[in-house]
């Protein structure tokens with residue numbers, strides 16, 4: 165088809181800017197949209213060359229393609245470039261340029277379609293500015309696991325995690341550690357690997373780097389990115405740096421641990437002498453009963469110190485289990501018997517529903533510790549006339565232990581936090597019920613180490629039910 169025929173199309177009506185450009189770059193004809201786009205009349209435009217209205221920084225890529233087309237290397241090309249509007253501002257444009265030929269094959273002129281993308285470009289630049297300005301490392305991974313984009317912050321962290329370089333793909337093991345700062349993460353545990361396989365998560369803590377001075381801690385969130393039709397396009401990850409926070413927590417933990425150590429020895433001595441004094445018949449009974457109070461409080465202090473040391477030890481070197489085939493029914497029975505005198509004194513009815521025998525591969529001392537804590541809480545947060553019940557059953561290669569009470573219950577807002585370290589419900593503090601908020605944290609760690617779960621159901625004023633599930637085979 166002859167080129168002039170094409171130009172006969174209703175170019176004036178086109179929503180795209182259109183220009184016919186001579187082989188020397190002169191604008192031979194332009195449509196109204198292009199005039200409006202640049203704020204220049206057709207007369208003004210056709211009296212010059214496209215080079216005169218193009219931003220000098222974009223001229224090279226445009227003229228290079230222009231020359232390649234004239235040299236017969238290409239027939240058409242696309243280019244993004246900036247024009248100058250008559251009032252001086254920049255107009256961003258996406259151009260499709262086609263070289264038209266005469267019937268004898270010689271080049272005749274170019275036909276250029278011009279889409280104004282200024283708005284889109286401004287939006288992209290704003291997003292880019294935000295992308296680079298946020299104090300969060302951001303990375304976008306394609307469906308094949310390749311890194312599509314990342315900001316400067318993430319690139320810096322990547323250098324710490326991979327001092328020997330990174331291949332730009334998700335799931336590359338490096339100097340990346342779990343929250344304990346020691347356990348090297350395997351490929352399948354890396355945030356990018358998980359995200360690439362469609363997992364969405366929040367608050368995954370990792371350390372990167374080995375050098376104590378320069379290593380950094382992050383919490384990472386990941387979300388799957390989908391097209392409007394739901395197709396998976398990849399994953400976006402955000403890395404929030406928490407190095408300072410982790411260091412501060414470590415200083416606090418070290419302080420608590422060393423204080424607890426310092427307190428333990430004199431406390432043991434105090435308790436030893438108190439035992440002797442309480443049993444001393446030569447002391448007047450009023451003094452002995454006061455000493456009982458001192459002893460009770462010293463014992464509370466001792467249990468607090470041992471809880472603190474236990475938590476410090478879990479944090480420092482994890483929890484090592486000494487598993488054996490244990491009859492958990494017997495352990496539960498013994499725990500219930502041990503709790504009975506205390507429940508009796510508090511006027512709380514303690515009942516149990518325990519099978520003859522339930523064997524499981526567990527650390528007896530640790531599981532007893534969990535059951536003791538659940539029972540003592542159930543009694544402690546109940547009043548005279550309430551009931552506490554412990555039940556055990558097994559099914560589906562799991563054991564289910566339930567400790568329920570008809571006591572004060574837990575408010576819905578407090579419920580998600582009861583397993584948090586040092587958490588105490590508002591009711592417990594308002595009513596001055598003694599406690600440290602460490603017992604359930606320890607219980608949670610123990611159950612977790614056994615590969616089990618511990619959950620709670622509760623309603624304020626109606627009571628609580630704690631449920632522990634453990635795999636029988638360990």
Ligand code: ADP
Pocket residue numbers: 537541542543545569571572573574582587588589590592598599600601602603604605627628
């Ligand atoms: P502590 O009892 O020493 O405060 P725990 O970690 O054992 O610490 O429990 C954390 C918090 O959970 C308690 O302070 C209390 O507010 C709540 N809680 C635990 N068990 C019960 C229960 N059976 N009934 C009501 N509240 C409970």
